[in-house]
Amino acid sequence: MPDGYRILFLAGGAMHQFAMVPANLATPGGTVAYADSGYWAQRAMAEAARQHQVCVVARHEGTQALAAPPLQGWQLPPGSAYCHITPNETVEGIAYPGLPDVGDVPLVADCTSSCLTAPLPIARFGLVYAGAQKNLGIAGLAVVVIQEALLARSSASLASVASYRLQAQAASCVNTPPVAALLVTAMVLDWIDAQGGLPAMAEANQRKAATLYCAIDASQGFFCAPVALGHRSLVNVRFCCANAALDTVFATEAEAAGLHHLRGHPRIGGLRASLYNAMPQAGVDALVDFMAHFQRRYG
Ligand SMILES: Cc1ncc(COP(=O)(O)O)c(C=O)c1O
Structure with missing residues (x-):
């Protein structure tokens, strides 16, 4: 400061x-x-x-x-x-x-x-x-x-x-x-401080966000991210299933698999993963694995 x-x-x-x-x-x-x-x-x-x-x-x-x-x-x-x-x-x-x-x-x-x-x-x-x-x-x-x-x-x-x-x-x-x-x-x-301060936080957050956005963008349209490139939040990743009826199924099955709080805000629906500092890379990796599994079953 x-x-x-x-x-x-x-x-x-x-x-x-x-x-x-x-x-x-x-x-x-x-x-x-x-x-x-x-x-x-x-x-x-x-x-x-x-x-x-x-x-x-x-x-x-x-x-x-x-x-x-x-x-x-x-x-x-x-x-x-x-x-x-x-x-x-x-x-x-x-x-x-x-x-x-x-x-x-x-x-x-x-x-x-x-x-x-x-x-x-x-x-x-x-x-x-x-x-x-x-x-x-x-x-x-x-x-x-x-x-x-x-x-x-x-x-x-x-x-x-x-x-x-x-x-x-x-x-x-x-x-x-x-x-x-x-x-x-x-x-x-x-x-x-022990993690390396804000530069380390930024690096970790960029890595986590990139992992999730890449998975969404590589899903061949099964998952969509509605926010324009360059304007996507690093910490609140918004996405949805192209078939909107699957959003609720996704959130419910994710919950059962131990992946919590993925429903979008009630005002706009869809799905949202908040990747604040306390979320480890392993949490994002687990979500991406679950998404691939979900797509194999419903895609
Ligand atoms: C950007 C932003 N501003 C304000 C608030 C409201 O915060 P509080 O509940 O501490 O009043 C939130 C809560 O999520 C927020 O994300």
Whole structure:
């Protein structure tokens, strides 16, 4: 992390930050810019829209394969307090291939599902936040990395537990912190260091994702990945059977074979494998073996 940033460890989840980001960085009724990349971006926007003018500056318009919003041509309205992105959309399995240029406007990112899966260029962001439960530990804790200069924006009228400025002054201890969740996060960070840090995490995640996407793409159309090449998430691999009726059979038989949580999000169906840091290569290899076995029987 470069100089000039603070890390806050706050109680609650990423959705608390959906509310705290606009409350701290913008004035009530002020304008905030959001890129609409999918389910979680929309939920973040809905929360900001309770008290602010939300301007959608980018979204994917194509009817073909799913993709992140295009990175060029974002027109931020004058006076935008910040611009918010969701670098990895957990539900759709979509990841941005890069970062947008938003000029002097602070870029804010919800990194809940991508945090610590690869190195992140923090200096490009005004604020990054993540709920802990995917790659950092257990639910109940959110981590916020904020540029020090932005702390001055927290209004004196905010509740003290919800003020980034007061939380930074109190070393995240305005009230009793969620100590068990913090302890687990400390252990996870030690584990990541012992594996070789974020470069090692990135390498392992790339290998796992490549194993699974290759198996899908090599299945001669039996399995399909709906997300465009270059926009596919490393950690939330979305796929389906070309014969949609087989998705439920696949998930049920996979469950019986010890491969859990492969049903897609209820909003979009299909199948999804989440390959967060804690998933070993052996888990992906077992899934790919099961897929080949399944295709032999139903293909
Ligand atoms: C990208 C993203 N943002 C926000 C959330 C919501 O997190 P929480 O349940 O910690 O509020 C999730 C949860 O899956 C997520 O994946």
